[in-house]
Amino acid sequence: xxxxxxxxxxxxxxxxxxxxxxxxxxxxxxxxxxxxxxxxxxxxxxxxxxxxxxxxxxxxxxxxxxxxxxxxxxxxxxxxxxxxxxxxxxxxxxxxxxxxxxxxxxxxxxxxxxxxxxxxxxxxxxxxxxxxxxxxxxxxxxxxxxxxxxxxxxxxxxxxxxxxxxxxxxxxxxxxxxxxxxxxxxxxxxxxxxxxxxxxxxxxxxxxxxxxxxxxxxxxxxxxxxxxxxxxxxxxxxxxxxxxxxxxxxxxxxxxxxxxxxxxxxxxxxxxxxxxxxxxxxxxxxxxxxxxxxxxxxxxxxxxxxxxxxxxxxxxxxxxxxxxxxxxxxxxxxxxxxxxxxxxxxxxxxxxxxxxxxxxxxxxxxxxxxxxxxxxxxxxxxxxxxxxxxxxxxxxxxxxxxxxxxxxxxxxxxxxxxxxxxxxxxxxxxxxxxxxxxxxxxxxxxxxxxxxxxx
Numbered sequence: 417x418x419x420x421x422x423x424x425x426x427x428x429x430x431x432x433x434x435x436x437x438x439x440x441x442x443x444x445x446x447x448x449x450x451x452x453x454x455x456x457x458x459x460x461x462x463x464x465x466x467x468x469x470x471x472x473x474x475x476x477x478x479x480x481x482x483x484x485x486x487x488x489x490x491x492x493x494x495x496x497x498x499x500x501x502x503x504x505x506x507x508x509x510x511x512x513x514x515x516x517x518x519x520x521x522x523x524x525x526x527x528x529x530x531x532x533x534x535x536x537x538x539x540x541x542x543x544x545x546x547x548x549x550x551x552x553x554x555x556x557x558x559x560x561x562x563x564x565x566x567x568x569x570x571x572x573x574x575x576x577x578x579x580x581x582x583x584x585x586x587x588x589x590x591x592x593x594x595x596x597x598x599x600x601x602x603x604x605x606x607x608x609x610x611x612x613x614x615x616x617x618x619x620x621x622x623x624x625x626x627x628x629x630x631x632x633x634x635x636x637x638x639x640x641x642x643x644x645x646x647x648x649x650x651x652x653x654x655x656x657x658x659x660x661x662x663x664x665x666x667x668x669x670x671x672x673x674x675x676x677x678x679x680x681x682x683x684x685x686x687x688x689x690x691x692x693x694x695x696x697x698x699x700x701x702x703x704x705x706x707x708x709x710x711x712x713x714x715x716x717x718x719x720x721x722x723x724x725x726x727x728x729x730x731x732x733x734x735x736x737x738x739x740x741x742x743x744x745x746x747x748x749x750x751x752x753x754x755x756x757x758x759x760x761x762x763x764x765x766x767x768x769x770x771x772x773x774x775x776x777x778x779x780x781x782x783x784x785x786x787x788x789x790x791x792x793x794x795x796x797x798x799x800x801x802x803x804x805x806x807x808x809x810x811x812x813x814x815x816x817x818x819x820x821x822x823x824x825x826x827x828x829x830x831x832x833x834x835x836x837x838x839x840x841x842x843x844x845x846x847x848x849x850x851x852x853x854x855x856x857x858x859x860x861x862x863x864x865x866x867x868x869x870x871x
Contacts, residue, residue, distance in 0.1 A: 472769055473571065474805060474841050475715040478564075478723040479708075479754070479774040480549055480584075483694070483730030484798075486791055487779035488820035489743050490518050491799040492535050494782075501782050501819050504740055515812055520747035523755040524801075529810045530758070530767075532802040532869055536814035536823030539778045539830055542795040544730065546593040549777050550723075552834030552860050558851070561603070563834055564721035565596035566859060568603035570843055576664035577718050578606040583707040584725035585609050594723065598851045605723070608671050608710075670717035676709060684709045685752035691745040694730045697737060703727065703749040708757045715761075715770045720841065726750060729776055733790030739780070740789065758803045771805025771840050775833070782819045796822045800833060805840045807869040828866060836865040 486503075488494055493507045493516060507516035511529035524531070540554040547553060551560040561569075564580035572579045582594050582605035596603040669675060682688075686705035693699040707724040714722050727746055731739035754774060761770050779798035780791035797816050803809070817824050838845055838859060845863040848856035 473573075473718075473720060474769050474771065475718075475720045475722070476771045476773060476805070476837055476841060477711045477715060477757070478721065478837075479772065480546070480723065480725050481727070481729045481750075481774065481776040482546070482725050483544065483728050483776065484778045484780060484793055485729045485776040486731070486739065486743060487535070487794075487797055487799040488782055488816075489740070489780070489791075490521065490747065491533055491801070492779075492797070492816055492820050493518060494818060494820050497782075497819050500784050503784065505743075512810060512812065518747060520744060521751040523751045527755060527758065530762075530803060532807065532809050533812045534800040534802065534814055534828060534833070534866070535797070535812060536816045536825075536828060537775075537779075537798040537800055537830070537833070538823065538827045539795045539798060542778060542793050544777065546777055548830040549775070550593040552831045557861070559595075559597045560857075561597045561599040561849075562594045562605070563837060564594065564605055564723060565599050565603040566838075566849070567721050567841055567843060568596075569599040569849070570847065571720065571841065573718055573720060575718055576667050577670060577714075579603075579719065580605045580721045581714055581719050582607050582723045583710060584723065598857075599849060605721075666717060670713050670719070671710070673706060673710060673713070676713075681705065681709065684756040685749050688752060689745060689749040691727055691749070692737070692742050694728055694732070694737070696734070697741060701727075703746075703753075705749075705753045705756070708753040709760075712757055712760050712764075716764060716766060726753070731780070731790060732792060733785035733787040735787060737788045737790060739791050754801075761804060767804040768806045769804075771807065771837065772803040773800060773833070773837065775800035779820075782821050794821075802836075802869060807836075807840065808871045811868060813866060813868045829862065831860045831862040832864055832866050835860055835863050836869055839865045839870070 488501070489503050489505055493505065494502050495507055496502075506519045508519045508522060508525050509516055510525040511527060512533075515528060515533070517525055517528070517533075539548055540556070541548055545555055547555045547557075547560070550562040550564075551557075552563065553560050562580075564582070568579035580603065584594070584607070586592060586607060594605050673681070684705035685703060686709075687702045688705070689703045690700040691703060693701060704727075707726070711722040711724055727750070729746070731737065731742045754772075758767075758772060761767050761772070776798065779794045779796075781794045782791075782797075784791060797820055814823055814828055815825050816822060835845055843859070845859060845865075848858055851857045
């Protein structure tokens with residue numbers, strides 16, 4: 417094990433001990449550890465080669481309605497269908513002539529001419545595996561990197577802010593689909609929770625900061641020998657990123673919601689309502705509008721990919737649950753937060769530079785189960801909303817049959833959605849990345865974006 421002199425007192429210590437005990441000082445190691453921890457199971461990494469850009473790179477805010485939002489109760493109502501299909505909600509007219517959505521989303525209805533509504537999305541999975549949501553591909557395609565990690569690898573930011581931020585707390589290995597896998601540990605998402613944000617404090621002692629920089633440079637010049645050498649490429653970058661983030665006022669300000677007025681937070685709908693956890697009506701949670709506002713701050717500062725998890729949408733048949741009660745709680749608060757975000761981006765001149773995507777992993781069974789009542793998983797038809805990003809708005813793409821069971825004019829898949837996002841962010845869809853075994857892999861098997869959005 418290689419060693420380096422301890423500049424902070426004492427004799428020589430091993431590099432491993434140095435990192436473990438925090439010799440980077442004043443919070444630096446904790447943040448580096450957290451960056452490293454998020455990608456602990458990732459694989460070899462090489463330096464990303466960013467192309468020169470002559471204008472502001474585009475960003476995406478990816479709003480995931482985890483659990484499967486009911487497409488035909490929200491964006492694809494069928495008022496002429498039999499009662500056991502159509503549900504209790506009424507459609508209302510929108511700014512798009514001839515297009516209606518649910519009565520509980522009037523704010524979206526009033527600005528649907530600035531959106532593209534996708535209907536009839538077909539998913540491969542029919543369970544709560546979010547592989548398609550974050551990679552475009554099902555689990556059967558193997559361990560593929562999250563799209564934010566791909567963007568971080570191929571087109572990273574050129575400043576101290578991370579390229580990819582997830583506003584969903586880490587949920588463990590089994591159900592975490594935001595992993596970088598074979599693009600490398602350095603491209604895991606940064607998650608601004610708990611100790612991560614505590615470390616984004618000013619460094620008052622410039623001498624300490626210079627010591628850290630010198631120490632990092634010393635590490636770069638060493639012939640390194642580690643127990644897990646395949647993780648070292650990411651480890652170095654974690655240290656460098658942590659150092660830059662700690663020293664940067666731009667980073668601290670981007671993550672600091674105290675810079676926003678109470679009026680702005682209220683407009684985003686923080687705690688304006690409650691919603692039930694899945695099917696249990698007795699367990700109610702406050703709606704959290706802060707991630708929507710945080711997402712706007714981050715993309716405005718230059719983060720390229722921000723993902724956020726908005727509440728729970730897994731409404732099954734249950735003696736204690738009622739999907740329509742849950743949706744009646746959830747739709748108005750989502751409506752408030754989403755429209756505040758989209759309008760804020762417009763007011764700040766960012767609509768063409770920031771793409772907002774709203775979706776879940778699938779829709780819900782068109783036929784209502786009388787127990788609860790509820791709807792089950794339905795992979796044959798779902799919906800998504802696109803706003804901005806320089807794409808063609810003011811349209812509905814796709815159509816389902818009279819009971820919202822299946823698309824009747826072609827299939828749109830999660831791969832097509834992901835290809836559209838990559839295209840918008842300037843990612844070359846013909847690029848190949850080596851997988852765990854060194855075999856080149858395309859980003860997607862179907863690299864065709866949704867053509868109507870590009871018109």
